[in-house]
Amino acid sequence: MQLEETRFKYQRDLLDIEHQISKLTGDLARDKILLDGNAIAPATYQQEQEEYSYELKLRDATVASRDAEQSVRANQLTQLQETLARLNASSATAMASLDALTIRAATDGQLTALSAEAGQSKAQGAVLARWTPSTALN
Numbered sequence: 001m002q003l004e005e006t007r008f009k010y011q012r013d014l015l016d017i018e019h020q021i022s023k024l025t026g027d028l029a030r031d032k033i034l035l036d037g038n039a040i041a042p043a044t045y046q047q048e049q050e051e052y053s054y055e056l057k058l059r060d061a062t063v064a065s066r067d068a069e070q071s072v073r074a075n076q077l078t079q080l081q082e083t084l085a086r087l088n089a090s091s092a093t094a095m096a097s098l099d100a101l102t103i104r105a106a107t108d109g110q111l112t113a114l115s116a117e118a119g120q121s122k123a124q125g126a127v128l129a130r131w132t133p134s135t136a137l138n
Contacts, residue, residue: 010066109133
């Protein structure tokens, strides 16, 4: 939501600035004719020129600010996507590690004896339990 509000603010500000520049362009053209006919004071015309120059600089600064913010947001999005990819890879690795810790019997059946305790280490291939195959239970 904030992204849309910021985008709208820049768009509105630039429209206001462009409107002001357009208005000042017309005023300067009209007042140049009046200045040449000595109908207005040179100071009035100079003040309009300064206002026009200010609006041009304001437009350039606003565009630069908008572009910089968009660049920062694009970089943030890229970083978030990279972080998400790393998290997904880490999650897949953790799930594979967890699956590797799961003890499975060689065949279907019922556990009849367990020779392991929580926290106890066993060598690879060590017998941890005895079970009765499902075919013997029928």
